[in-house]
Amino acid sequence: MKLQHYLGGLEGLGPVNTETRVFVEPWETRIFGIHTAMMALSTHLPLPQTPSAFHTIWTWADLRKGAESLNPFDYFKYRYYEKWLGGISSYFIQHGYITEEELDALTEEYYADPSKSLPSSGDAAIDDRVVQYLVEGDSPARDVPVAAKFSVGDVVRIANVPSVEHTRLPGFLRNRTGVVETVYPGAYTYLCDTGPDGIGEAMTVYCVRFDPNELWPGNAEPNFSLYADLYARYVAPADVSLSVKAA
Structure with a gap:
């Protein structure tokens, strides 16, 4: 990356x-x-x-x-x-x-x-x-039937997808855990196919809340949270390892 x-x-x-x-x-x-x-x-x-x-x-x-x-x-x-x-x-x-x-x-x-x-x-x-x-x-929003895999309150782990040219996943969130704060209604495409990174087709988008101490252990200020809007490709159950390699 x-x-x-x-x-x-x-x-x-x-x-x-x-x-x-x-x-x-x-x-x-x-x-x-x-x-x-x-x-x-x-x-x-x-x-x-x-x-x-x-x-x-x-x-x-x-x-x-x-x-x-x-x-x-x-x-x-x-x-x-x-x-x-x-x-x-x-x-x-x-x-x-x-x-x-x-x-x-x-x-x-x-x-x-x-x-x-x-x-x-x-x-x-x-x-x-x-x-x-x-x-x-x-608009990237699409009215297509895509079922959300997670609900508000679910603990999730963020993928470490291969990023060749372009990604919408910040590096500091990779392999970190957070909590689903919002499940946006409908589905959202991306403007292009990002290849191994995995976005492009219509999918759910989640707002995930992170504890800064999870992101930067021992080097974060207290009493605040970090929020990120993430495509479903980047989100999985907290007990699943998501270190994804390019084919």
Whole structure:
């Protein structure tokens, strides 16, 4: 498991960045806009067709996979939107929208002449689809018959699933026990199939309460609890070992 999946309770990672601005540099607003447009134009959404050349699936999960696939040293070196830029750039290369050589050449052009005008763009149908997406969203909730295996008050143990690219399970919860606080009604899918990590299909989601002393023995403050919303894949009876290996 990569270090960026296992941050809770770790010490000695260096100074904490207290930057409060949402966008530090002007270009970061453009990265946010590109990501939003890609989500709105993703082919998995039942929205009106547009003349856009974007013809693949892009979700929050794809963005997260791009960031989390970085080498840990790079992950902690770059700021938030720098990770976004790397993930989006890699995605466009991997899906054939542009080659690495073409991207490098364009980058050098704009380094050499920062005042060089950007390509022209704009289409009313694309703009309308982006607005519709922002209004309607893409809910992960699904009205499907999935039976919950646990009830409020049950003691459960958290899995140690293999995380290849992306996971929704914090490292510090793995192999720890907690108590089911809430069983959310219905079932919830994830935005993509996470492979050996095991989420994607519709399943129950639980809110599990943890005693900090269970998570960080001898190094936790008293009189509080930690809560985590967890997919059913990550939850099992307390007397079951859940160290899961990739096939």
